[in-house]
Amino acid sequence: MEKRYSKDRLRRSMMFVPGNNPGMIADSRIYGADSIMFDLEDSVAYTEKDAARMLVYNALKTLDFGKKEVVVRINDLSSGLGALDLEAVVPAGVHVVRLPKTDCAQDVIDCEEEIARIEEKHGIPVGTTGMMAAIESANGVLNAREIAHASDRLIGIALGAEDYVTDLKTTRADGIELLFARSMILNAARSAGIAALDTVYSDVNNEEGFLAEVELIRKLGFDGKSVINPRQIGALHRAFIPSEKDLNKAYAIMDAIAEANARGSGVASLKGKMIDRPVVIRAQRLIALAEADSASEEE
Amino acid sequence: MELKHTAVAGTMESSDIMVTIEPQTGGGIQLELTSSVMQQFGRQIESVIRETLRGLGVENAAVSAVDKGALDCTVRARVSAAALRAADQKAYPWEVRQ
Numbered sequence: 001m002e003k004r005y006s007k008d009r010l011r012r013s014m015m016f017v018p019g020n021n022p023g024m025i026a027d028s029r030i031y032g033a034d035s036i037m038f039d040l041e042d043s044v045a046y047t048e049k050d051a052a053r054m055l056v057y058n059a060l061k062t063l064d065f066g067k068k069e070v071v072v073r074i075n076d077l078s079s080g081l082g083a084l085d086l087e088a089v090v091p092a093g094v095h096v097v098r099l100p101k102t103d104c105a106q107d108v109i110d111c112e113e114e115i116a117r118i119e120e121k122h123g124i125p126v127g128t129t130g131m132m133a134a135i136e137s138a139n140g141v142l143n144a145r146e147i148a149h150a151s152d153r154l155i156g157i158a159l160g161a162e163d164y165v166t167d168l169k170t171t172r173a174d175g176i177e178l179l180f181a182r183s184m185i186l187n188a189a190r191s192a193g194i195a196a197l198d199t200v201y202s203d204v205n206n207e208e209g210f211l212a213e214v215e216l217i218r219k220l221g222f223d224g225k226s227v228i229n230p231r232q233i234g235a236l237h238r239a240f241i242p243s244e245k246d247l248n249k250a251y252a253i254m255d256a257i258a259e260a261n262a263r264g265s266g267v268a269s270l271k272g273k274m275i276d277r278p279v280v281i282r283a284q285r286l287i288a289l290a291e292a293d294s295a296s297e298e299e
Numbered sequence: 300m301e302l303k304h305t306a307v308a309g310t311m312e313s314s315d316i317m318v319t320i321e322p323q324t325g326g327g328i329q330l331e332l333t334s335s336v337m338q339q340f341g342r343q344i345e346s347v348i349r350e351t352l353r354g355l356g357v358e359n360a361a362v363s364a365v366d367k368g369a370l371d372c373t374v375r376a377r378v379s380a381a382a383l384r385a386a387d388q389k390a391y392p393w394e395v396r397q
Contacts, residue, residue, distance in 0.1 A: 022373040023314030050383065051308050054391075055376040061396045062372035084389070093396035122395045 004095040005130030007155050009069060010034050010292040011195050012224035012240045013233050014158075018043035019072075020052035025059045031230035032237070034296060035069040040085050041076075041100050049081055053088050060092035071132070073098040077107070083114055090118040090129055096155055101163070102133035103140045108150035115153075127153065132197070136160035137167045141181045144188035156195030158226065159185050162202075172202075175216055186221050198225040204232065214239045241293055242286045250283035300356045306384035309369075309377035316369035318348075318381040321361040328352055328359070334366035347371050351378040360385075 015033035017024050019040045028036045038059070044052040056072060072089045074097055075081035086097065099111045108131065116126045131153040135141055141164065148157050159181055161172060170177045182198065189196035198217040201210045214236055217225060224240070227233055242250070253275055260268035268275045302322035309317040323329065328349060334341055344366055351374070352360065362378075369377070383391060 021312075022369060022376075023312065026314055026370055026373075050389075051377070051380040054308075054380045054383075055373065057393065058372040058376040058379075061394075062370075088391075088393050091393045091395045122393075124395065 001125040001127060003130065004093065004128055005069070005153075005155055007194060010224075010289070010296060011069070011156065011197060013236050014071065014197060014224065014226045015230065015233065016043065016073075016200065016226060016228045018052075019056045020044050020048050022055060022059075025055065026063070029063075029065050029068060031233055032296070033068070033227065033230070033233050034224065035071050035096075036065060037071040037073055037098060037226070039073045040081075041073050049075070049084075053085055057088040057092045060089060060094055069095050071096040071098050073100060073134075076101045077110055077114070082111070086111075086114050086118055090115055091122045091124070094129060096130040096132055098158070099131060099133045100160065101136050101140075102147055102157075103137055104143045105146040105150035108133055108147055108154065112151045112153060129153065130155045132156045132158060132195075134158045134160045135181070135185060136163035138164070140164075141184050144184045145191060148188040148192035148194060154192065154194050156197050156223065157185055157189050158197035159199045161199035164199075175213060182217065182220055182222070190221070195223040196221065198222045200226045200228050201232065202228060204229040207235065211235060211239065237293070237296075240289065242290050246286060247290055250286040253279060253283040254287065300382060300386045300388065302357065302360055302382070302385040303387055304385060306381050308380035308384060309373075311365060311367060313367050314369055314373065316344075316364055316366040316374055316377050318377045319363040320357075320378075320381045320385045321363075322385065323359040323361050325359055328357070329361045331361075331363045332366065333364070335368050336366070343371070344369075344374055347374045348378050351375050352382065355379065355382050357382055 011034050013033040014035040014037050017028045017036060017038050019038045038056045040052050072094045074085035077083060115129050119126045119128055131151060132155050133147050135144055135157060161178055164181055165172055165177055186196045201213050203209060210232060218239055225236060252270055256268045256270045256275060257280060305321040307319045309315050311317055332345055334344055348364060
């Protein structure tokens, strides 16, 4: 079975594209985001849900998005709209369904069952379509580990901060209000071996604030971030590119490992320091990130 | 598909098309199209509108379309959405991408 998604791909940026805006849908590929996310939820007025669903369906069936990961944020299943969204986007070839307002593992399981039923109905191998879950409440944050482990289809979990801070009875500030949620989501994602994606930074005119937030989430260990404006993509990607110094060190570590292997020695060292396994893993990740970045530039 | 009342889908924004469908008892599809790219793509847009209505089983309707440079997939989406609204129909034969 050929899956439409890969758990290992680069996901520094996931760009929100309003699902009822044909111009933005048509142009979405050119901005260089790693993932494009067509939104059927909050950016679409209730009276236009049917038209947006039809538009995204036709766009998915017709347009060529190259090697981009194509995600659709559906409405939550309890609204009665989510199941209708899945009926349209699963056969149309969406790579990953983003489930909003995920409070517990059962939300993921319910969505997966619905996707599996639709795949089967259309003769699509069950398991072809990927999923990701957005956590947007205190309950969801506390259940993050169970959510992250709820389905093999999950490529990642994401933080949706606006609803979350409202639930916490606070507002978006300097990031301290999100520290617990980010840490929970990150650790839950890593324990399940999937991606951790940060929330949007809505003040598109505050570049300094945006860069500070990007630096923070990169240091914490996030894979990337949702963006609402193409202007944020370049700066976000640059922040994730390894420095030349770090990259050279990573190559030197891998060379030392190769040399030790060639000697038949299980112990490698660089400049007198033994190279531990975590050092090798970090070096491999850094090189993979740099290579994936070059590949995405060539697209 | 039986149309019950007049319905509209789409907007007047760039890259979109606003489609109005009104039920008729006979006379086939009467289409009134205006487009910002009429010279180059008028025939193509008309053909997509007629083909989409045929696919939905709409035989008689007065259709007004104001195009602002929509792609074929947008034209199909807006015509389908307007027709479903005019028929008060939620079900649609979603198909697998080939």
